[in-house]
Amino acid sequence: MAKLVMRRKATDNVYFHPDFHIALNIMIEYIEKKFGKEDVKEYLRQFTNAYYKPLKQKIKRYGLKAIKGYLEQLYRKENGEIEILFLEPESMTVKIKRCPAVSHIRKKMTVADSFCETTGTFYQTLLEKTDFEFELKKYDKKTGRSILIFRKRK
């Protein structure tokens, strides 16, 4: 029987593990079933406030430009498809045409009912205490296709 050895350095591979979308879905489903939907939101608020603090700072400083840059980079990296439109002054509409997270989860399991909160609660929390607000105009739970609106608060 063979002896096998593999040595890899971090630089040998690109850090990209799409099954982590599935793991996040499992966590959302677990909270939803065990504690309830409000707790899914509570968890996502805790995570967003802790981890995305630097992004929130950027949004405070650069406004919509920072959100646009973040979204473009995110969907490019994840091989998603989005369209960004500026239909009104100080407002940005983002059409998510292909959601890589939902597409990947659906290959292996059912998408948790509250998974949409990884968009809704996430962006709402991200924009708290900034000059901008978020509206989840449309969200198709089956595909993750959605319309997001980011606009300056009145």
Add this chain to the structure above:
Amino acid sequence: MISCTDFIPAYSEFFKFLEKKGGKKEVIKFWEYLSDKYFTNLKNLVEKHGLKGCWLYWSKTLNEEAADFKMELDENRGVFKIIMFKCPSKGRLLKTKHIKPYKDYCKHCDILYTRVLEPLGYKYKIDLSRCEKARCTVIVQKNLRDKKITHSYNIKQFPG
């Protein structure tokens, strides 16, 4: 959508969330649930290929996670080991200065994998003594009840 590359901090914050809800036992309950319900891929590979199933499983995950590691499979001696020089998960958490990793973050590996491998007749040992440097060592060995296996490996023989 939250990027899959941001999952590790989401995972660490999730453990903190659970601990706040019901203490450490709530975190352990989740690890057990996760292992029993969702680690079927590792279970199926080990059931089908024996110890080589570990090789096949971690070949995929550690490469996708861009880990810095050495992995060895010696089927004659019935031992599989991973020497993790830099764990991509813990490394990422340590690098992100504005968040503090969950205090027992690395212990999830022990519970997740032990629960899959031990019922299949394998001993899973992990040395987490250097986990604050994102280093660890894992050894999976056929159970010593198997008479062909005569040597038990001391995990300290393989410092990460």
